[in-house]
Amino acid sequence: DVKVTQSSRYLVKRTGEKVFLECVQDMDHENMFWYRQDPGLGLRLIYFSYDVKMKEKGDIPEGYSVSREKKERFSLILESASTNQTSMYLCASSFGFRYSNQPQHFGDGTRLSIL
């Protein structure tokens, strides 16, 4: 089975802090994704990566950056956390786009609270 592991299930940080969310997958997937999930808004794509050191902006990249130094690891960075970034963050991975009939696989999420 595919395993996508997010480093923290729950995280509490203060306004202005730099926050790192880590995600690791064990299936040698090319693509990795970061979403945030808010009630009534569904899933919104923040950033994704289709290869090491490659990244592309999703629908809501403002206030976030990402890093992918190794194929299995994709980090989401909140440069200066703000209260409106309090949310559930979900990481996902999938095979490359030439296998677009394959699903994305998700981690269990990180519930982040910014005080």
Place this chain on the structure above:
Amino acid sequence: AQSVAQPEDQVNVAEGNPLTVKCTYSVSGNPYLFWYVQYPNRGLQFLLKYITGDNLVKGSYGFEAEFNKSQTSFHLKKPSALVSDSALYFCAVRASNYGGSQGNLIFGKGTKLSVKP
């Protein structure tokens, strides 16, 4: 532009009754369609997918979905609901003829399924 609509925020069903969670989509070309389930404080779990072929797709936990091209729908169904099916369900679509960022999954906003004993 690609889009997915789940017209019901919540569906309530009695245990043992059949359930349907609705999904309609808009995509250029042939779609790849997916259903996911999310239990409280967990990530999304893949349930089933439609790629091509038989319009009735069977998936995990007794769920199935029916693809209807003329109605651009992909409704999730189960003949007999269980209390343990209570969760949030997401429909997602991807156009089969796109790659790169345009090949990303587009998710609906989710439907909360509540199954009462």
